[in-house]
Amino acid sequence: MNSRIVPLILAVALFMENMDSTVIATSLAEIAKDIGTEPVALKLALTAYLVSLAIFIPISSWMADRFGARNVFRWAIVVFMVGSVCCAVSNSLLTFVGSRFLQGMGGAMMTPIARLVLVRATPRNQLVDAMAWLSIPGLVGPIVGPPIGGFITTYFSWHWIFLINVPIGIIGIALVNIFLPDWHRNATRRMDFLGFFLAGAAFAGWVFGISIVTLPALPFGFGIAALLGGTLSALAYLWHYRRTEYPLLDLRLFRLPLFRNTMVAGTFFRLGTGAMPFLFPLMLQLGFGLNAFQAGSVTFATAVGAFAAKFGAEKIIQKLGFRTTLILATFFTLVGVVGMGLYTPDTPMPLMLLFLVLTGFVQSTFWTATNAFTFADVDDKDAGQANVISQVGVQLSLAFGVALGGGVLELVRLSHGGEPLLADFHIAFYVIAAVGLVSTLVFARLPRHAGSNISGHGAGSAGGGGH
Numbered sequence: 011m012n013s014r015i016v017p018l019i020l021a022v023a024l025f026m027e028n029m030d031s032t033v034i035a036t037s038l039a040e041i042a043k044d045i046g047t048e049p050v051a052l053k054l055a056l057t058a059y060l061v062s063l064a065i066f067i068p069i070s071s072w073m074a075d076r077f078g079a080r081n082v083f084r085w086a087i088v089v090f091m092v093g094s095v096c097c098a099v100s101n102s103l104l105t106f107v108g109s110r111f112l113q114g115m116g117g118a119m120m121t122p123i124a125r126l127v128l129v130r131a132t133p134r135n136q137l138v139d140a141m142a143w144l145s146i147p148g149l150v151g152p153i154v155g156p157p158i159g160g161f162i163t164t165y166f167s168w169h170w171i172f173l174i175n176v177p178i179g180i181i182g183i184a185l186v187n188i189f190l191p192d193w194h195r196n197a198t199r200r201m202d203f204l205g206f207f208l209a210g211a212a213f214a215g216w217v218f219g220i221s222i223v224t225l226p227a228l229p230f231g232f233g234i235a236a237l238l239g240g241t242l243s244a245l246a247y248l249w250h251y252r253r254t255e256y257p258l259l260d261l262r263l264f265r266l267p268l269f270r271n272t273m274v275a276g277t278f279f280r281l282g283t284g285a286m287p288f289l290f291p292l293m294l295q296l297g298f299g300l301n302a303f304q305a306g307s308v309t310f311a312t313a314v315g316a317f318a319a320k321f322g323a324e325k326i327i328q329k330l331g332f333r334t335t336l337i338l339a340t341f342f343t344l345v346g347v348v349g350m351g352l353y354t355p356d357t358p359m360p361l362m363l364l365f366l367v368l369t370g371f372v373q374s375t376f377w378t379a380t381n382a383f384t385f386a387d388v389d390d391k392d393a394g395q396a397n398v399i400s401q402v403g404v405q406l407s408l409a410f411g412v413a414l415g416g417g418v419l420e421l422v423r424l425s426h427g428g429e430p431l432l433a434d435f436h437i438a439f440y441v442i443a444a445v446g447l448v449s450t451l452v453f454a455r456l457p458r459h460a461g462s463n464i465s466g467h468g469a470g471s472a473g474g475g476g477h
Contacts, residue, residue: 019189020083020124021144022182026090026175027117033159033171035287036306039295040168047103049292050423050430053416054221056288058107060409061217062114065210067401068258070122071394072201079123084186086123087179090116094175122401125381156291156313160306205258208247213402215240217409224417259402260395268387268460269396275452276380276400277407279340282446283347283373284411289419289438290350297432298355311363315370323378332383333460336453339376343369344446351439354432386460415442 034041034056042049073082093113100106124144159171215236222233251257264270287309294305327335346369353362388396418441422434 019182019185022087022178022185024121024124024144026087026178026182027121029155029178030094030113030172030175033155033174036156036160036291036302036309037163037168037171038288038292040163040302041106044168045100045102045106049296050416050420051103051225052106053288053412054103054218054225055107055110056412057217057221057409059110059114059117060405060412061214062111063118063405064213064217064402064409066115066118067122067405068209068398069201069206070119071398073119074123076201080186082119083123084183086116086119087182087186088116089113090120091176091179092116094172094179098169098172122397125397125401154310156306156308156310157303158306160301160303164301164303200256202254202256202258205247205250205254208243208250209258211243212240212247213406215243217406217413220410220413220417224413224420259399260392261399263388263392263396263399266387268456269384271452271456272380272384272386273400273403275336275340275449277403277449278452279343279376279446279449280404280407281411281414282344282442282444282449284408285415285438285442286347286350288412289415289435292430293350293353293432293435296430297435308359308363308366311366312370312373315367315372316374317370318367319371319374320378323375326375327379327382331459331462332379332386333453333456333458335375335379336383336456337450339372339379340446340450340453342372343376344443344450345369346372347439347443347446351436351443383460411442414445418442 038052039049042052090113096109100109162170219233219236291305291309294300349365384400415438418438422437423430
């Protein structure tokens with residue numbers, strides 16, 4: 011089969027997920043008004059989706075081995091579609107949060123299996139190109155999502171933004187049935203169900219706990235209890251995984267220096283950028299007075315830059331190497347976050363759009379680089395575990411990023427009462443950018459030619475992290 015067809019078909023999942031996440035970001039104010047809650051409270055819906063991904067991603071590899079990747083991928087799309095319909099008919103914060111969690115269950119099976127198929131089927135020196143092809147259709151979602159979502163929300167109803175996933179999902183299922191081989195990697199190994207329960211309880215407790223603590227609409231004690239329960243579950247998992255032959259998440263991979271540094275730096279980067287899709291459209295609507303369609307027409311500029319980066323990221327990495335690329339990509343993305351804290355209604359729109367395009371470009375370069383660099387010093391036999399752990403880390407840190415940004419905004423708002431002011435959003439952007447800057451400092455400590463076995467930059471030099 012053509013090596014480009016499989017990633018393009020698998021990217022249907024990325025298209026639905028990216029389309030959905032960017033559509034909802036521009037519609038939060040209208041959704042909150044309709045279901046009788048505050049816009050900031052809807053960060054629970056965003057974190058519910060992310061924590062669902064973190065809980066169920068670890069069993070994706072086992073599911074693929076047990077039931078076949080094609081079957082799991084197909085049913086994951088169905089679950090995502092059902093969750094989308096449930097979002098459309100939700101009439102309260104509780105039902106909306108639950109529906110987003112259901113969507114996350116479907117998303118947790120789609121993207122990791124798509125990545126795992128490519129990682130195992132693609133030679134390492136072609137991995138960056140394959141990942142870029144996987145990402146291209148998924149990036150179309152963020153480009154069309156904000157303006158389409160804003161248009162539908164402004165001129166029709168926000169309910170319809172979730173129903174878009176139904177025809178897309180049906181097309182995806184048809185393409186999977188026709189083109190995707192019934193891929194079985196190897197014999198199913200024993201599933202670590204106790205580890206699944208403990209890790210899931212830890213992730214849910216931490217993310218929901220932090221979200222509740224920074225959201226006064228819910229009792230503060232609930233958040234403390236959730237954080238305590240999550241911490242105890244995490245400690246129990248640390249005790250458990252050392253005594254299990256096939257742990258759900260094999261944390262021994264953190265002994266690999268490049269993998270460990272990528273996870274640590276990536277976590278800080280996502281803490282600094284995870285709230286951007288939540289805060290920026292909200293600022294445009296509450297602080298600038300734009301409607302959902304106008305806000306979506308502005309925010310899509312970052313997706314245009316992200317899309318453009320996919321055609322140049324591989325050459326940039328080959329030319330500069332992973333270390334320099336990651337230093338520059340993280341630093342200038344965070345400069346873009348600071349820029350969001352400087353925008354006012356008087357800022358010339360062309361200037362704002364230019365900086366948003368550039369921010370999207372460097373942020374997308376970071377994602378392309380880390381998608382491949384994660385596996386720089388990981389053996390083929392551990393690729394599945396590295397994929398799962400990295401994806402769990404991505405979703406958890408994005409969820410914490412949303413909670414951090416929303417929490418800072420709420421804390422500043424409480425200092426004066428009333429609706430969030432434009433200055434409140436500015437302060438939130440400054441704080442999260444400062445947290446994200448740690449990622450640049452961590453990447454600066456990498457060996458000069460780290461990951462050269464993948465990038466081809468300075469091949470043969472020390473510190474390449476080969477196998």
